[in-house]
Amino acid sequence: MIEVFLPPPFVVEVFNANEAVRISLAIFTSVVLVFIDTMLRVLVEARNFNLATNREVTIKNTFLAIVWRGWSKVDVNGKQRRFLVSGKLREDMTKKLVKSYPWLFLLSFILLTLPDVEVPMLGRVDIFLCTLMYLIPIFIEIASCVENMIELEFVETRWFKRAIKLVKQTIDFIKSVKDAIK
Template sequence: MIEVFLPPPFVVEVFNLNEAVRISLAIFTSVVLVFVDTFLRVLVEARNFNLATNREITIKNTILAIIWRGWAPVEINGKIHRFLVSGKLRADMTKKLVKSYPWLFLLSFILLTLPDVDIPMLGRIDVFLSTLLYLVPIMVELASIVENMIELEFVESIWFKRAMNLVKELIALVKSIKDAIK
């Protein structure tokens, strides 16, 4: 027989289940965005390796750089450079996944324990601050993804321009609905 134990009453009173679910979704979203950002960063480093070694930037050379060539040190202007094994790439990943993001999510959970104080324009201050903290990693990752896309020159492609026009139209639609409601 399986017994289900309810959490202690103070846990139920302190943590709002909806906010805990939102924080969990933010954690999941951040992890997915970190993987996308890392994949794009690897593509950037493969591209930089191909440029440094005077190879064409083709799909074949990019795949070969990711699998084999890009891991070797390359001498550029008398200095040794490493691309896919760069210390900066490893340090950024460690900083994100071990140091920064877990603390932001933990603080976001802790902020939910603050007293429920309503502020007229913001709502409950504990929920507002918690939301602010758990959205920081998502915004940072989105900015990093856009940076990598700019470096890969994806922003000049036709599909990216179409996607941006779609986002602009969606924002205009939401604004028009909001104005119609007022």
């Protein structure tokens, strides 16, 4: 037989379970976006390595740069430079995963304990501030992914333009349904 123990009453009164689930989903989403951003950043560094060593940017050269070539030091304008092992890449990852994001998520959980104060335009202040805190890392990662895609010149590709067109069509469809309901 499985026994289920309920948390103490003061925890149930102070803590909003729905928001805790949303924060957990935001943490998962942020981790996935950090992974995607890291992969895009590695592709950017492999591309930069190929350009610095006067190699053509092809799938083969990019793969070789990621697996083997891109980890070495290269002379760029008389200076030794590393691409895939760059300090900036490591510092950014450490800053995101150790310094910034965990504190924002912890602050989100702490903000849930604020008193329930209703503001006419915002709703409950504690939930509004909590939501704001856990959405910050997601927006930062999306912006970083877009920045890496621009650097990789994915924005000019045919599939990216089709994806943007599809998003615009979806928004127009939602607006038309909304107007039809009115």
